[in-house]
Amino acid sequence: MAAVRASERVYRALRDEIVSGHLPPGAELSEVDQAGLRGVSRTPVREALARLQAEGLAAVGKGRTLVVSSLSPEDVAHLFELREALESQAARLAARRGAPAVFLDLAARFAAAPGLLDDGDPEREAYYALVTELDVAIDAAMASPYLERSLATLRAHVARARRLSRDNPDRLRRAAQEHALIATAIADGDEVLASQATAVHVRASLAAVLDNLASRTEHDDVTRLVPTGAAP
């Protein structure tokens, strides 16, 4: 029944809810509340919260309370500074060590993707699944455990940032071209191009997120999602 540990289940559940935005930034993460909610004791909840705090998804709030960490536009900019460093290096190593066939296939699928993005939410999900495939392929190809660990925690934050601002179809089409270029460079074993194309993609992605966030602020109340600027 409960083949996995309770602390693991609680951790994943909370992590998913934070990334998906169901638990918005600033939401309080009380041990007793969560224990009651998940039907477990405080002990596994405590362990889950500690992990979330270590990853930066939760942070100490005003008193001794733990809250979902905020994600202001400045935070996103800073997050992407780390993302650029990690993903550039990942692409470089993948180009050095990866099997070309895998990335040639991915490049072709990314090249074909723009035509599929004309309509609908399911198309978007399918595209994100393809991006995840590329991430997995890069992880396997680079064969760099320490980098892989850092990337894993990073991606949760990136997913959260993406969730804050839904990409529009134009951006997705351009992203598909950027991804196709990255995959091609890796397949060619071109470390420099792979690294630089990734850096370009990360910058473009950041610009898109910030643009989306700025335009949304005009008519929608985004302050509810980004409540406290920076709690000390």
Added chain:
Amino acid sequence: MAAVRASERVYRALRDEIVSGHLPPGAELSEVDQAGLRGVSRTPVREALARLQAEGLAAVGKGRTLVVSSLSPEDVAHLFELREALESQAARLAARRGAPAVFLDLAARFAAAPGLLDDGDPEREAYYALVTELDVAIDAAMASPYLERSLATLRAHVARARRLSRDNPDRLRRAAQEHALIATAIADGDEVLASQATAVHVRASLAAVLDNLASRTEHDDVTRLVPTGAAP
């Protein structure tokens, strides 16, 4: 008396002992043993071990036991792949945002350092303190919280790797020159040079560590420090 939490004290103590090599790779980290040793309950020990595991300083051993993670030459090489990514970006951002005066001062002190490294262990410690000063200055200058977090956990691993192989005076003199160049580039606001000089330094540092490890294997028994690769 115990103004800080017991879990924090245990965490720091274990972390220091792992980094310093007092707890060698492969050493078992039993909850009950550590609880008895530190005079606290299993609960804070458990929390400390979870943090160490999240940082990669501890890993699951053969059974359900937690052991100090191994650090083979391959591991060091992989670690430095992450280090290169993080520190290059850190230097780039520091060059972009840092105050030149701080780094000009550091550059001068690094330039003067080679003459001070002629003899003795205390000199080496003084030099490492200077390196730490540079790290702190870069952290402050880059103003990138996510990157800073990743760097913090990275540095524990790097310190452990450094501990495995004591640098010789020649290497230290060359490192001082490399550091001086990095500091100068940052002071000049030269992002490209700062980033590339850091990459060069990381590569040279890796080569020195691996060389040292290889030469030590000849006459000394290093297998005690890197015991089980993954033996069941």
Added chain:
DNA sequence: GGCCCGTCGTTTGTATACAAAGTCACCTCG
């Protein structure tokens, strides 16, 4: 003699009970 199964022991995982510490509100005093 070798392999498989059962039992035992040691470990971690979870729950709960207890203690301390900080915060908030309210009351009192200046």
Added chain:
DNA sequence: CGAGGTGACTTTGTATACAAACGACGGGCC
């Protein structure tokens, strides 16, 4: 009316008790 302190309450931090899971060891059977 404001500021300071003091009280209680709500939170986390720690300890301990209990349960379950996994590995190891030994004995029996093929």
